Amino acid sequence: MARGGLCRTGTDREALKQAGEGRRAHQHDEELGAAVARAQEGDEAAFAIAYRLVQPGLLGYVRGLVGDEAEDVAADAWLEIARDLGRFRGDGAGFRGWTATIARHRALDHLRRQKSRPRPSAFEQDLLELPGTHSTQDEAFETISTQQALALIAELPRDQAEAVLLRVVVGLNGPAAARVLAKRPGAVRTAAYRGLKRLAQRLRIPTVTDESSPTLGKSR
């Protein structure tokens, strides 16, 4: 979150790649695990810490699923999380997966209810306005708005979008994401890879993954 404006050199990125998702998530997971343990003993302040650590990713995930009404759906999910917190067993990373599962169920319930009254996707207009698709390839894509990012993700097939959101936004590892989605880890890994590759193409970020991972499908 501290890295709001992204205007980075290549070496920064390389460092970010290693330090970023992996270690940052690890540090937070330790803190999160301790907070959850204290919250399970009744510590309200610890529950607030856990909330602040989990909510950004969780809300982003729910946004990717339900769009504008994500705040309400996430609030519903938090009610259930607070109610069932005593049942949870696991560490910080496990708590991310557990909460993501609850949020996903609430989101799917919401979508099922919504099906009766279909409404236009919230992302269509944003997608057209995406600066990356028209303007120069350079630093414009280093930062995109939340809506633009969600619009790009919404372009993906459902399984790819969810896999990307869980891996990148929620910060789950492969097996945890697979458990949330009730799928095999291999399927989720493939879906996340394809989704990220497509997003990179949309963002015009040159992917070396075409050469570096020959086992998976070539660029389409």
Add this chain to the structure above:
Amino acid sequence: MNTHQSGGTGGTGGAPHEPSVEDILAAAVRAESPAHESQDQALAAFRAARDAGALTARTRRRDDWRPHRPRRFTARAWRATAGALLASLTLGGVAVATFGVPHVPGRPAKSPESPPPSTASPPASSTGSGTPGQQTGESTPSSSAPAPSVSASPDDTPRGSPPRSRSTEVHCRNFEKVTGRGNALNATAWQRLVQAAGGEEHVPAYCAALLGYTPSPEPTPEKTPEKTPENKPEDETGKGPAENGKGQQQTS
């Protein structure tokens, strides 16, 4: 331009995901700070749940996210391996038991035929259980009836003598226990024995010749009926049920 090159170096790690895409997405989607009212709402729900005692709720399977969960699969695999090993040992034991018994040199009396001893074990156990005579008398012949039928066909042929002597030997041992108890001697097996001896009164002598000792000192029919007769069949039929049990496993 710089971005292009940096993107290239960023992706050379061989990771399946292009890192810059992840960073951009994570920064964009996660950047928004949560609204305060929803946090207050969640905290209120937490307080309510805590005060209602919900923190002691039972953990369901879907609530267990402990990291050792994947190890369960290896534990299951290990258990399967141990089971397979046990099964192979059991079947191997059956094979040894099947082929090994006739070659035991010190036991000439034991014929390769396993059915007679195994069927002779029920009378031993039922007599040993100390049940009243009538019941014992009935159960004994009925359960030992298959034994002569197995050895009946070799009975007529000359080479059937070992099985016959084997089953007859067993019947001789049991004869003393059964004598005078109800209708036991009317059963086919005993009638065969009596027939082979040439009359009921000749049976002790016949059996003595067969077993190579005099059965008369041993009887003590009523004093310690459970102990001595029981031990006799037991030590020789001890192998019987085991073989029988393995035979059933083998067929199943």
